Amino acid sequence: MAMTILVVDDSATMVMSLKATLSMSGFLVETASHGQAALDKLKSGTKPNLIITDINMPVMGGMELIGKVRALPGFRFIPILTLTTESEASKRDEGKRLGATGWLVKPVSGDDLVKVIKKVLPGA
Amino acid sequence: MASAGSKGIDGVSRVKAGVARVGDDATAADRKIRLRRIRKRLLSEALVRFALLVLLWFSLSYGLGPDLAPYRLRFAGLLALFILLPGLAYKRRHLVEARDAVSHMWAFGQLHFSEVSQMLEASNVLQADIKDSKPYIDVMHEQIGDSLSESEGEVLKVIEQIGLLHAKASQQRERIAESIKSGKELNESTNIRIENNKQIIAAIEMQLDAQNEEFMSNFERIEGMAGEVGSLAPLVKVITSIAQQTSLLALNAEIEAARAGNAGRGFAVVAFEVRKLAVLSTKAAADISEKIKTTCKKVDAEMGAAKDSLKEHESNTAMSHLIGDLGGMQDEFSKNSRLLLEVITEVDANYEESVMRLSQALGHIQFQDVMRQRMEHVQESLVEMREHLLRLSEDAADPARDGHLDLTFKSMLAAHFNKYRMASQAVTHLAVSGGESTGDHSRPAIELF
Numbered sequence: 001m002a003m004t005i006l007v008v009d010d011s012a013t014m015v016m017s018l019k020a021t022l023s024m025s026g027f028l029v030e031t032a033s034h035g036q037a038a039l040d041k042l043k044s045g046t047k048p049n050l051i052i053t054d055i056n057m058p059v060m061g062g063m064e065l066i067g068k069v070r071a072l073p074g075f076r077f078i079p080i081l082t083l084t085t086e087s088e089a090s091k092r093d094e095g096k097r098l099g100a101t102g103w104l105v106k107p108v109s110g111d112d113l114v115k116v117i118k119k120v121l122p123g124a
Numbered sequence: 125m126a127s128a129g130s131k132g133i134d135g136v137s138r139v140k141a142g143v144a145r146v147g148d149d150a151t152a153a154d155r156k157i158r159l160r161r162i163r164k165r166l167l168s169e170a171l172v173r174f175a176l177l178v179l180l181w182f183s184l185s186y187g188l189g190p191d192l193a194p195y196r197l198r199f200a201g202l203l204a205l206f207i208l209l210p211g212l213a214y215k216r217r218h219l220v221e222a223r224d225a226v227s228h229m230w231a232f233g234q235l236h237f238s239e240v241s242q243m244l245e246a247s248n249v250l251q252a253d254i255k256d257s258k259p260y261i262d263v264m265h266e267q268i269g270d271s272l273s274e275s276e277g278e279v280l281k282v283i284e285q286i287g288l289l290h291a292k293a294s295q296q297r298e299r300i301a302e303s304i305k306s307g308k309e310l311n312e313s314t315n316i317r318i319e320n321n322k323q324i325i326a327a328i329e330m331q332l333d334a335q336n337e338e339f340m341s342n343f344e345r346i347e348g349m350a351g352e353v354g355s356l357a358p359l360v361k362v363i364t365s366i367a368q369q370t371s372l373l374a375l376n377a378e379i380e381a382a383r384a385g386n387a388g389r390g391f392a393v394v395a396f397e398v399r400k401l402a403v404l405s406t407k408a409a410a411d412i413s414e415k416i417k418t419t420c421k422k423v424d425a426e427m428g429a430a431k432d433s434l435k436e437h438e439s440n441t442a443m444s445h446l447i448g449d450l451g452g453m454q455d456e457f458s459k460n461s462r463l464l465l466e467v468i469t470e471v472d473a474n475y476e477e478s479v480m481r482l483s484q485a486l487g488h489i490q491f492q493d494v495m496r497q498r499m500e501h502v503q504e505s506l507v508e509m510r511e512h513l514l515r516l517s518e519d520a521a522d523p524a525r526d527g528h529l530d531l532t533f534k535s536m537l538a539a540h541f542n543k544y545r546m547a548s549q550a551v552t553h554l555a556v557s558g559g560e561s562t563g564d565h566s567r568p569a570i571e572l573f
Binding site for chain 1 (some may be wrong): 231276279280283284286287290294369373479480483484487488489490492493494496497544545546547564565566567569570571572573
């Protein structure tokens with residue numbers, strides 16, 4: 001059974017390109033344009049195997065989303081990857097502290113992205 | 125007085141310096157008017173001083189008493205000599221200096237009034253232009269925004285096209301997978317059939333070989349029989365000749381028996397029987413000859429049939445060739461079938477590579493988001509610059525301003541360092557403005573915690 005990945009990004013190009021890349025690799029893809037929309041999806045029953053989120057987004061950013069997802073029952077151990085232009089070390093450390101599984105700085109090739117996903121999702 | 129003189133000299137120096145720097149623009153008429161005014165004032169001052177002296181002289185005259193009265197005139201003269209003349213001399217010198225000073229001051233005033241006017245005019249133009257920077261910056265801001273929107277739209281179209289391409293490729297891949305399956309089945313089936321056909325061909329070839337051997341044997345046997353039958357014909361002639369000679373001998377014996385009378389009667393019977401036997405022998409020889417002829421005809425017919433068989437044998441050899449060709453064709457078909465399978469498999473591998481490359485291309489498309497964020501930062505900077513320029517313009521128009529700036533371009537530029545998200549932004553900033561980065565962007569692009 002194909003695994004589901006929730007992609008959270010306010011950039012339409014990012015969402016579309018990630019959706020296409022991940023679909024090509026056999027994943028089902030859910031999308032959200034900001035942290036609050038992603039959180040609503042999770043609360044309404046969407047249970048992805050992995051969340052890939054941007055950091056700087058309107059309404060609710062990636063950092064806040066990570067913290068709130070970790071507080072949701074049943075999402076404590078779900079892998080969360082950040083895919084962002086933020087490369088500063090202090091931001092990474094903050095993401096790690098909040099519970100991010102990994103930090104990817106844009107742009108990341110489709111090949112590298114799938115390799116990372118297979119590392120954090122062993123069954124994929 | 126000394127202080128006033130010093131100030132006057134300082135003023136002259138400054139004016140002279142100013143004149144030396146920019147030249148004398150005052151007109152002669154202006155200078156004459158100013159000098160006339162100064163002369164009038166100095167004259168009125170001298171008259172006042174003279175009046176004061178007269179008053180002093182009368183005071184002394186009445187104050188000193190009658191004994192000193194004869195000295196009044198001398199005393200007054202001396203007083204005038206010691207007080208009035210140096211003053212007048214000093215005034216005269218100062219008048220000249222003052223005249224020059226006024227002349228230079230006039231020139232200086234004219235000059236700086238013009239400069240100040242120009243500066244004020246330039247300042248007004250500058251303020252107006254700074255205000256005009258708002259639409260300029262707004263247009264640039266919108267240009268960047270529109271470019272980003274267009275870029276995003278076009279990139280989305282590219283992604284859509286890649287998606288369609290991938291969907292088509294997926295369909296092709298399904299067909300390729302079916303083709304591979306069919307190709308493998310065809311290959312296996314072909315190999316089985318080829319193997320079966322080979323066995324059949326081998327059996328047919330064995331049968332043909334056996335038939336050929338049998339044919340050759342039959343042909344040789346018929347040929348031998350034909351030769352043997354043909355060799356009987358001379359024997360028939362010998363028998364016929366013997367029968368004819370026997371008949372003649374029997375006839376002679378009958379004649380001799382007849383000549384011998386009764387004694388030869390028995391011999392005549394024998395001779396008659398011999399002649400009859402000879403006739404029968406001749407007839408039998410004729411029958412044998414006829415039968416040999418018939419047999420020879422039959423043998424000829426058989427030989428004809430054998431020749432037909434030979435032709436058939438030759439055609440059987442052609443069939444062997446045909447079977448051989450068929451085998452070659454089957455081998456060729458098997459080879460091509462394998463080749464086709466290899467081609468289809470290679471196409472499948474190429475599809476995998478195409479998907480990988482499409483995936484890579486989609487990864488590169490992320491540059492648009494990176495570029496968008498950098499350009500949005502530039503847009504924010506443009507807005508910041510616009511607001512700052514407007515504040516500067518308002519400050520410049522405010523006569524009460526003290527010249528202090530809360531915000532400067534330098535401080536704004538320095539503040540940008542804390543707003544950068546990407547290492548590339550900091551690198552560009554440092555390359556242009558110099559300095560050292562305060563952020564740590566040295567960690568790898570992909571980091572798993």
